[in-house]
Amino acid sequence: MSDAMTTDLYEVTMALSYLREGMTRPATFSLFVRDLPPDRGFLVAAGLEPVLDYLHRYRVTQQDVEVFASVLGRPAGELAPLLGLEFTGEVRAVPEGRVVLAGEPLLEVTAPLPQAQLVESYILNRVSHQTAVASKYARCVLAADGHPVVDFALRRTHGPGAAYDAARLSAIAGLAGTSNVAAAHAEGIPAVGTMAHSYVEAFETEEAAFRAFARSHPGPVTYLVDTYDTRSGVATAARVLRSLGLGPGCAVRLDSGDLGVLAFQARSILDAAGLSEVRIVASGSLDEFAVQRLVRAKAPIDVYAVGTRVGTSADAPYLDSAYKLVEYDGRPVMKLSSAKATAPGRKQVFRRPGCTDVIGLAVERPPAGSVPLLKTVMTDGRRTAERAPLGTARQRLLADLAELPPESRRIEAPTAPRAGLSARLTALAERVRGQIRQRLVSG
Amino acid sequence: MSDAMTTDLYEVTMALSYLREGMTRPATFSLFVRDLPPDRGFLVAAGLEPVLDYLHRYRVTQQDVEVFASVLGRPAGELAPLLGLEFTGEVRAVPEGRVVLAGEPLLEVTAPLPQAQLVESYILNRVSHQTAVASKYARCVLAADGHPVVDFALRRTHGPGAAYDAARLSAIAGLAGTSNVAAAHAEGIPAVGTMAHSYVEAFETEEAAFRAFARSHPGPVTYLVDTYDTRSGVATAARVLRSLGLGPGCAVRLDSGDLGVLAFQARSILDAAGLSEVRIVASGSLDEFAVQRLVRAKAPIDVYAVGTRVGTSADAPYLDSAYKLVEYDGRPVMKLSSAKATAPGRKQVFRRPGCTDVIGLAVERPPAGSVPLLKTVMTDGRRTAERAPLGTARQRLLADLAELPPESRRIEAPTAPRAGLSARLTALAERVRGQIRQRLVSG
Numbered sequence: 001m002s003d004a005m006t007t008d009l010y011e012v013t014m015a016l017s018y019l020r021e022g023m024t025r026p027a028t029f030s031l032f033v034r035d036l037p038p039d040r041g042f043l044v045a046a047g048l049e050p051v052l053d054y055l056h057r058y059r060v061t062q063q064d065v066e067v068f069a070s071v072l073g074r075p076a077g078e079l080a081p082l083l084g085l086e087f088t089g090e091v092r093a094v095p096e097g098r099v100v101l102a103g104e105p106l107l108e109v110t111a112p113l114p115q116a117q118l119v120e121s122y123i124l125n126r127v128s129h130q131t132a133v134a135s136k137y138a139r140c141v142l143a144a145d146g147h148p149v150v151d152f153a154l155r156r157t158h159g160p161g162a163a164y165d166a167a168r169l170s171a172i173a174g175l176a177g178t179s180n181v182a183a184a185h186a187e188g189i190p191a192v193g194t195m196a197h198s199y200v201e202a203f204e205t206e207e208a209a210f211r212a213f214a215r216s217h218p219g220p221v222t223y224l225v226d227t228y229d230t231r232s233g234v235a236t237a238a239r240v241l242r243s244l245g246l247g248p249g250c251a252v253r254l255d256s257g258d259l260g261v262l263a264f265q266a267r268s269i270l271d272a273a274g275l276s277e278v279r280i281v282a283s284g285s286l287d288e289f290a291v292q293r294l295v296r297a298k299a300p301i302d303v304y305a306v307g308t309r310v311g312t313s314a315d316a317p318y319l320d321s322a323y324k325l326v327e328y329d330g331r332p333v334m335k336l337s338s339a340k341a342t343a344p345g346r347k348q349v350f351r352r353p354g355c356t357d358v359i360g361l362a363v364e365r366p367p368a369g370s371v372p373l374l375k376t377v378m379t380d381g382r383r384t385a386e387r388a389p390l391g392t393a394r395q396r397l398l399a400d401l402a403e404l405p406p407e408s409r410r411i412e413a414p415t416a417p418r419a420g421l422s423a424r425l426t427a428l429a430e431r432v433r434g435q436i437r438q439r440l441v442s443g
Numbered sequence: 444m445s446d447a448m449t450t451d452l453y454e455v456t457m458a459l460s461y462l463r464e465g466m467t468r469p470a471t472f473s474l475f476v477r478d479l480p481p482d483r484g485f486l487v488a489a490g491l492e493p494v495l496d497y498l499h500r501y502r503v504t505q506q507d508v509e510v511f512a513s514v515l516g517r518p519a520g521e522l523a524p525l526l527g528l529e530f531t532g533e534v535r536a537v538p539e540g541r542v543v544l545a546g547e548p549l550l551e552v553t554a555p556l557p558q559a560q561l562v563e564s565y566i567l568n569r570v571s572h573q574t575a576v577a578s579k580y581a582r583c584v585l586a587a588d589g590h591p592v593v594d595f596a597l598r599r600t601h602g603p604g605a606a607y608d609a610a611r612l613s614a615i616a617g618l619a620g621t622s623n624v625a626a627a628h629a630e631g632i633p634a635v636g637t638m639a640h641s642y643v644e645a646f647e648t649e650e651a652a653f654r655a656f657a658r659s660h661p662g663p664v665t666y667l668v669d670t671y672d673t674r675s676g677v678a679t680a681a682r683v684l685r686s687l688g689l690g691p692g693c694a695v696r697l698d699s700g701d702l703g704v705l706a707f708q709a710r711s712i713l714d715a716a717g718l719s720e721v722r723i724v725a726s727g728s729l730d731e732f733a734v735q736r737l738v739r740a741k742a743p744i745d746v747y748a749v750g751t752r753v754g755t756s757a758d759a760p761y762l763d764s765a766y767k768l769v770e771y772d773g774r775p776v777m778k779l780s781s782a783k784a785t786a787p788g789r790k791q792v793f794r795r796p797g798c799t800d801v802i803g804l805a806v807e808r809p810p811a812g813s814v815p816l817l818k819t820v821m822t823d824g825r826r827t828a829e830r831a832p833l834g835t836a837r838q839r840l841l842a843d844l845a846e847l848p849p850e851s852r853r854i855e856a857p858t859a860p861r862a863g864l865s866a867r868l869t870a871l872a873e874r875v876r877g878q879i880r881q882r883l884v885s886g
Binding site: 006013021027071092117125147155156161162163192197198212215216217278287317326334335 | 444604638755761776
């Protein structure tokens with residue numbers, strides 16, 4: 001399936017119409033999130049890198065044209081104006097890892113109108129999904145309060161592609177590793193994981209399973225101890241570890257039951273066996289809320305493994321995002337629909353200390369003490385810089401989180417800062433709104 | 444990224460250990476959903492076709508072995524036992540489109556233990572995700588009560604792959620079309636969609652936009668009428684349609700505001716203009732709950748477009764699924780962990796009229812009047828039948844929905860039938876549980 005086919009049909013019908021009408025002047029579309037989901041005090045910008053890859057390679061091929069014609073039930077000749085179309089425009093965007101707020105453009109595309117329109121579906125998909133998931137992982141790291149967190153989401157994301165994305169985003173958010181081999185390898189993330197219940201069950205006894213695993217994998221091991229009975233499983237693990245002379249670097253994993261209570265019991269059993277260096281890993285339906293409860297209860301859990309609920313951002317699996325035309329051929333435009341009105345013009349976000357942001361026009365001079373968030377990342381359809389390593393995005397996030405007010409970093413009932421609008425943007429929106437209303441009345 | 448790399452690391456460490464221990468006898472894993480999410484009275488089995496494609500092509504290559512070694516920090520030679528491993532086993536599964544309930548195996552894999560283990564992550568991912576999403580779309584079709592529903596989910600699914608899956612599943616569920624060009628083309632689904640707000644805004648006036656669209660696309664058109672003011676937009680659409688002599692096959696789309704109220708107003712304006720054949724399409728944050736409210740209010744909406752909330756199954760974005768070892772080398776096994784206990788043995792689901800199901804052992808004779816749900820779909824690593832067209836899955840779903848009790852088809856607060864367990868399965872579970880407890884006590 002080609003990139004150009006991964007589109008909503010209406011992008012194709014609109015682009016064709018623009019070409020036929022000769023409407024190929026520069027257009028700017030702005031991608032932003034209207035409102036944050038409940039229980040989000042901030043968002044983490046993500047998805048830009050795959051978008052730039054996509055724009056760089058975007059090209060409408062002969063096969064694409066034939067497919068467009070086929071699904072529209074038209075002769076291929078009618079779609080010919082689209083053949084060979086590439087993306088030759090500019091992208092200004094917030095780099096991955098930066099904290100963003102409601103209403104702030106994450107990305108602005110300026111390109112000949114048909115191009116900027118055709119790429120909408122893909123861009124919106126990538127940025128919305130990845131920003132939602134990165135934000136969820138970031139909250140887990142905050143909740144863990146210094147304890148390592150690892151990603152086990154592969155088995156329940158929305159397809160294997162989403163699992164790869166989740167693992168990559170988890171690394172930006174500061175997780176310490178992922179179980180996803182493909183992502184660990186390609187993105188340079190530590191790979192983690194050891195055994196499932198099936199492994200224990202495949203042997204006649206739990207002890208036989210633990211001994212076999214150590215035989216096959218010399219070095220530190222992590223034993224899953226809750227297949228039959230957690231306390232009994234921890235005792236068996238302790239016995240095997242002692243008899244094999246193992247300890248440092250080893251761990252037991254708890255995956256069911258009351259993880260807080262069981263962690264205290266496991267710690268006692270391990271300590272009594274002289275295995276104070278053996279760590280405890282907890283997993284099973286964990287998200288930032290559960291992690292925070294365990295951390296606050298001072299449960300002796302050393303590593304938290306999060307999966308399903310975090311990799312799918314289960315409490316907020318989508319963002320209320322939009323990719324809106326804000327300027328065409330130098331003319332600022334806006335939408336007035338109830339509750340979905342947009343602001344016109346090419347924009348910039350000016351960040352001041354404490355994430356007290358101002359959304360203004362791209363042409364404005366930054367207010368004193370502010371830095372602009374959107375950077376030019378693509379011109380003439382080409383990246384302006386090399387892809388940054390994940391660690392760079394991670395550092396951006398750490399710096400921005402340090403600036404966020406405590407109530408925005410809070411796990412339970414956080415409140416997000418609201419960006420203000422600059423005087424010039426407010427005035428422009430008023431003027432354009434007035435012009436549209438005038439046309440509606442006179443029309 | 445190869446298929447074999449799309450795995451949790453622990454599948455690799457376990458498989459390697461099984462090979463080293465000579466544990467390559469047949470194992471059966473059973474995939475089922477422990478409990479249905481709230482607001483689900485049934486699930487729609489899905490994801491089997493991509494799983495069969497994956498198993499058919501599964502092969503651990505030299506590159507995979509090197510990647511496994513790299514992420515484990517071991518010499519590649521240690522991973523050599525995995526090289527060339529293919530899937531040579533059997534799959535018994537519930538065909539796509541059939542209704543399934545909590546605890547019922549959707550799929551059972553029987554293969555040499557290392558093979559059956561290695562494919563866990565991918566299989567769980569595909570079946571869990573697709574079953575969740577297919578079930579959500581099916582509820583939309585029920586809510587629409589005969590009105591066509593179409594899929595607009597592409598822009599907010601978890602990556603473009605998930606969008607493709609969503610479109611395919613929407614067709615199984617009975618939706619009438621999708622906006623996703625790639626999926627429409629490849630799966631033979633009608634492609635739908637016309638214009639966005641950006642199209643209207645790119646022109647000086649709404650009327651100029653509507654006229655241009657008709658010029659570019661001869662034949663019936665659908666006008667988006669809420670860019671500035673919905674009633675004014677409908678009036679403009681009516682004026683343009685009349686002046687162009689258009690009507691039959693055309694539509695207006697409402698995408699914001701109180702869709703019920705606006706639909707009545709739009710209908711009045713259109714009817715007054717003699718355009719009673721022009722249809723009304725509604726979109727914007729719709730899911731089965733919103734669709735049902737509009738249908739019950741008898742809003743004059745002809746077509747419902749669902750997207751974000753349905754394509755992501757937003758109120759239940761994952762299922763509590765498991766892929767559990769139930770038999771190894773002829774020995775039934777089970778897990779006893781609190782609240783996550785599993786039942787041992789190779790299973791079958793016997794469906795009786797009214798979806799009063801009994802979960803039994805695969806070797807049992809079907810109870811009178813029942814049909815077995817799991818079919819053998821792969822033997823020796825090869826499909827036993829051609830891939831069925833989507834329409835076949837759709838017909839299975841229709842037949843099963845007709846059998847479901849009304850309270851399970853209900854949109855608000857549905858109740859799901861509970862499958863019973865056969866006497867033989869209950870007895871086997873008791874016996875295995877006793878044996879494990881005995882070993883724990885004596886161990």
